[in-house]
Amino acid sequence: MHGEEREERRCDVVIAPDVRLPSTSRLLILSDLHIADLGPGDLFAGRDEVFLAMLARETADIDAVVLNGDVLDHLHVADNARIERAHPRTVAALRELSQRLPVIMLIGNHDNEALARQAFPEMAFHHALAVGDVLITHGHQFDLHWNGDKQSHFAARFHAALEHYLRLPIRLPFRDYVNIPNGVIHRLFFRYTQALRLYGSVKRAVGDPAPYERWQRIDRFWSRGQWGDLGNIYDEALVYLESTGARWRTLVVGHSHQPGVVPRHSGHTYVNSGSWCLGDASFVRLRDGEARVFDALSGEEYGDERYRALHAAVELPDMAGWFRRYYRGFFRYDLAAIERDFPSDIPERGFTGVRGKARPAGDKPGDEQHGRQHQLAG
Template identity: 30%
Template sequence: MSTRPFLIVSDTHLGAVPESTERAFRDFLHFAGESASGLLINGDLFDFWFEYGSVILREHYRTLAALRDLVETGIPVSFVGGNHDAWAGKFLRDEVGIAVLDGPLEMELGGRRALVAHGDGVGRGDLKYRTLKAFIRNRAVVGAFRVLHPDLGTRIARIASSTEHKADSGDQASRGRASYIQAWAEERLREDAGLELVVAGHAHVPAVVEVEPGRFYVNAGDWIRHFTYLELPAGGGPPELRRWPRTDGAG
């Protein structure tokens, strides 16, 4: 049995954050290779990701290489798509070597039975994201986007993402999403006594909440403001929220 902790991270939004953040995340991946038993990336790794037949976004080359290096050390990496990178697929799976999954789904994380969801579209108050999730996963929408030139498709996605960040960047919006997701997680834990963890992201509000003794709702936070990730200690024990050191002098 591994004595290393299992790590969870989400909402890095690479492509919409400073280069210092992207470098810090690559350092985090190197750290995971040296110290973790496995890594879950719970959505919105990229601020925009779309897999064309023969094109990848060059701005993500170094992160993709770092992920491949991590996989080649023998550390299993799983990825659950978020609302910004729901179109992940064959390239990440076949060329980078990570397990590409669609949530919500049950997984074993560090020896714990867990329910994992990025968090978009869960909870009673998230009608906007339920609608968006259905739209961006529609086959006709995917097909239409695929015929666009990648430069044009990327430009459109960035405009949409920028608008979303401006609309939803406030603390009040984040707290609202966080409350809906936590309520959903607590309901799942009450429904299934065998669940030990419900893992989410999306809200950009890091959290470790012991809903019942030994059973937790956890949220890894984000790398826009908080630079947080989660550790699941080997052999049990409560999840631990960690903060990665900033490299831009801001904290």
């Protein structure tokens, strides 16, 4: 699986903007706050002060704010009162913001539109926004592994409960979330998928290819997720974006929590606003049709750093290949080898295992790099 090679295929996603703004609009775009009740699923816990400071700084000279999905995490807590008790100042600030500026909320897969309307009656609710030739939508439409059914909801709740119980992130990519439980679960999950592969191979030999194809989907999900394409949404979004020709020059999404701006040879640009989860805090400034992504704590700017491995002139390993390269037995991993193969020039993030720097934002005070120190869990 090579980074630049994508088989010729089509994306069946159809996105029709239900609201439009002038191409000259100055916007602040935020996504994936996941504000809940401080229990399992509250990935925003501990970010209130940073968020409030960012709002005060970034809303002084703009035309509107776009909340691009997964704001109040109603998938985990379908109760506005509980969420507000946990984060009273943040909820109040969002209400006050919607009274002095236009605020557009684009519905994500963790949002309940009816409950969101009750919480924020002054906001406008839509699913996709066009700003000139910039298209903004949450991005779950491109996730090959989220279909919104009961199984997807159960998996999301179970994952949140597991992280809450362990008080450590259990997620991809491993290079960003290095801790002992995550390493153990990675290895156990690999063993499980190898059993799926064996079972699928047997079934395919007797004329039933479905189990083997299921294993292939799981393996692709995991291996691409290790290098920044969580849910395969980046790959799917590129197919969609480049199939639109000149209609959309830039696509701004969230959902995968992987901040970055990726210019393409086709002239299109993929933008991901990142998240406010597990120590992260990122946002998008849109000015004159140009989207830039910043870290709210350091002021540093994200480029394509988190996506370079997906376009590298090296073969990306599948799941078995990843473990052959980087697993050293007894739930130990060769982090130096991961860093050497896929250097990560990004602002330091919470729970990060591979650390680097991004270029400073040109319009922020000072030129120094503001590295944030985090204790490496495990």
